[in-house]
Amino acid sequence: AQRVTQPEKLLSVFKGAPVELKCNYSYSGSPELFWYVQYSRQRLQLLLRHISRESIKGFTADLNKGETSFHLKKPFAQEEDSAMYYCALTGIGGYNKLIFGAGTRLAVHP
Amino acid sequence: DTEVTQTPKHLVMGMTNKKSLKCEQHMGHRAMYWYKQKAKKPPELMFVYSYEKLSINESVPSRFSPECPNSSLLNLHLHALQPEDSALYLCASSGLAGGNEQFFGPGTRLTVL
Numbered sequence: 001a002q003r004v005t006q007p008e009k010l011l012s013v014f015k016g017a018p019v020e021l022k023c024n025y026s027y028s029g030s031p032e033l034f035w036y037v038q039y040s041r042q043r044l045q046l047l048l049r050h051i052s053r054e055s056i057k058g059f060t061a062d063l064n065k066g067e068t069s070f071h072l073k074k075p076f077a078q079e080e081d082s083a084m085y086y087c088a089l090t091g092i093g094g095y096n097k098l099i100f101g102a103g104t105r106l107a108v109h110p
Numbered sequence: 111d112t113e114v115t116q117t118p119k120h121l122v123m124g125m126t127n128k129k130s131l132k133c134e135q136h137m138g139h140r141a142m143y144w145y146k147q148k149a150k151k152p153p154e155l156m157f158v159y160s161y162e163k164l165s166i167n168e169s170v171p172s173r174f175s176p177e178c179p180n181s182s183l184l185n186l187h188l189h190a191l192q193p194e195d196s197a198l199y200l201c202a203s204s205g206l207a208g209g210n211e212q213f214f215g216p217g218t219r220l221t222v223l
Contacts, residue, residue, distance in 0.1 A: 044214040
């Protein structure tokens, strides 16, 4: 079964603290993994994709095929990071559906 | 233009009304998508159009009827909706096969009375 699991509905941290948003997946084949972010009153936007292996806004995510995980990390959280974060996957090649996790709301307090 | 636009932003309709949602992109993307998002839930795929042809229908009730008039436009025709259909309807587009990043529009917030 194709599934994305984000175990935490809410992650609450203080400014400057490290952040790790967990994402595990189940997929038969080679998926492409993404992190999307939805700030308050803004559209859903791509934050990271595992293929590009880049850091955006200080966030990084590494695909661990052995643990089927794609956790999102940031060493020092900022208040502006407060948002809803969705982990998602799709099959590589072709136009495929995005399968989203339930989402984790990150709240960064001053 | 690197954005997906959607109109209207808000829509209120009765259960007997017929209305349409519109989505437009000028990024040359050949795949377009409709998603439904309920409050505090992730988006759920409804339809995928690839090269202007319907390629995926996620068993969506027939009261939702998609249409792709050309490669830049995607419509969602609504008829005889139910109150439980109230949600944020998101349109997205993506580029060439293998480039799976989807670009999302701001959504149309639909309320069915």
